[in-house]
Amino acid sequence: MEKILANRAIGGWLMALPLVVVLVLFLVLPIILIVVVSFWQATEFSIIPAFVWENYEFLFGSPVTYRVFLNTFKYAAITWALTLGIGFTVAYFLAFHIRTQTWQIALFLLCTIPFWTSNIIRMISWIPFLGRNGIANSALMSWGVIDAPLEWLLFSDFAVILAFVHLYTLFMVVPIFNTMMRIDKSLIEAARDAGASGVQILWNVIIPLTKPGIMIGTIFVVTLVMGDFITVRFMSGSQSANVGRLISNDISLLAYPSAAATAVILLLTVLIVIGILLRFVDIRKEL
Amino acid sequence: MTKVNRRTLLKGGTAFAAGTTLGAPMIWAQNIKDVTLRQFGTGVSNLNEVAQKVKEDLGFTLEMTALDSDSVTQRAATQPGSFDIADIEYWICKKVWPTGNLQAMDTSRIANYDNIVGIFRNGLLTPESTIAQGTAPHTVGFTSGPEGTDFVQEESGWMTLIPTIYNADTLGIRPDLIGRPITNWSELLNPEFKGKASILDISSIGIMDMAMVVESMGEYTYPDKGNMTREEIDLTIGIFTEAKRNGQFRAFWKSFDESVNLMASGEVVIQSMWSPAITAVKAKGVPCVYQPLEEGYRSWGGGIGLSAALTGLERDAAYEYINWYLDGWVGGFLMRQGYYSAVPETSKNHMSENEWGYWFEGKAATDTITSPFGDPLAQAGELRDGGSFYDRMGAVACWNAVMDENQYMVRKWNEFIAA
16 A cells, blocks of 8 residues: 555556546536537427437528627637727736835735625616616716617627626736736846836836736636626617527527527637637646 | 425325325325425526425415526426426417326316306406407316316316416517507517517527517418418518517527517517516606507417326315415415406406506506515606506407417427528
8 A cells, every 4th residue: 555655656547546537527528518409409498318419500501600709709719809908007017116015915906805705796786777767877977978778788799798898807906916926127237227117117027927817817807708698788788699599499499409609609619719719828838 | 306305205105105194185184295296387487485384374385496488398298207286378288288297277176167267267357358269278278077188168167277377478668768659469560670579589489579570561361370280380480580580670589588688778668568567667767668559469378287196195185276376365366467367257256456456457556566476667657558457458469379380380480590
């Protein structure tokens, strides 16, 4: 027994075993099941185990699929750009402009306060704010900025992206702040001594060194936005669709095989996106 | 859930054991208190007040689960073991009955069977009535025998669902924000209400509202709105997709609360609506009218079905429950919210003369009308939108339906939402 444990390879495998079991049971098996079901047939109230391609044929044969995937990418791209801009700025301010660690921690915790309430509540509270007779419109009208209420504030792509940015910016702030905190301050001093301007330091020193953080934040935001359906449903007033909504519609109509096929394609798309992202930065090397 | 199942099972077992030793008549009184019936259905009639009253009047426990129409259909079709009583709509019955998950009910055990409104028996409200399009309740209300999984068109003595609740639906409007009379379904797509209209995002019901609008616009006359061909579905959804792209709709709603909020906040001034939603808007002090329209109403009906797995004492309790349901208390409770009861006469005993006059006979209220929950709904002198029972139920243009081309319609509907 002691000999076996002494063998480093076996010991390592044993230590990894609990995680392997958990991942296989709760991640790998469900995904395999989804792939299997995506080849099944469904009628209105029965699901028939089979091996047919009709779910995929219908998916790729419908122009709606392409439009909806395009829309999903649009939401992901715009949300990513905005959360990156805001997240980077906030993290930069926290990491380099706040001098004492106490204040850094205090302000960082301040950023997380909204997360003490649920996602859904934070999202829905935008609805009365942005509505035709909501606070935003009445304030703008009383200031004389506009004469008639702005219709596009609510139940529009604007509202959807606003909610996404609100919900997910913190997922960008945290990893970027984390990598920025680990940048050796002497590097910045050295750059300054060598005559670099603020912009040059930002571009040539800080951004390259925060790339892993940016990448982790990007993965968070992109996967969250691409997998979302409830934000799109509520904030667009059910008028826009993304892939998540296609899946949820299918599920509510008992079309599990069709939902599974859409889920498989979505999973592959997200994996490809992440694969491409990881080609830019080797997260494991830089962590 | 497993815990509940196990408990029910144990109770059933005890009841059975007691039954074999003590003899039948005794156990009834002794053990009915131990019976638990699990009922599920849409929110409209799954009310806790009903469960409480059942406990008081009949002694057994009724567990209620409220779900949306899609989930109800799914559950009735796929999880027959998860319920004892299904409170479903007739169009859902058309989908679920052939699966054999529900059992036929013997009408000779229903005391008030002969008093059930004609709509649910031969389809005729009055002898002169014509039968509306769609899945009319009587067409899926009877089966051939105790083991039947088919539908028969005559009163066979075996019912699929015992009717409990029904109503005639139309468009809800904000009269204060529209400021002129609305008399046709086509107004939903009137460019005047651009960005202020809404329709419900439940395909099987939404498509019927769409059909009412298309017919009212004079674009097309359907042979049967409740059973469209693929071309008719394309045409109907095409017209609405174009309107959507032109910005006609503010939002679509899927749940009752959403429809109330859209209307009460003024985001929407005209939309598909259900009658209690109108009540809820009015209860906030916002004017809202359930506008009767020239083309008539889109109607729906619900009923109680028994799970095929229900036997013995539990089934006896379920019949007891059904008889109690038709006996008037629930009817009065539902009618005071604006629905109709399957046996209106018995409900009359549980309503004041003023309430009966306002809700059923279409007379002006003589005093304040309040909901069963105490909210004032109408003041003295006011009339119910649409008038009396016979005015409203006599003007039904179509029933909620499920089409032969349902799957195609659902796909098209998804495209409409994504368009």
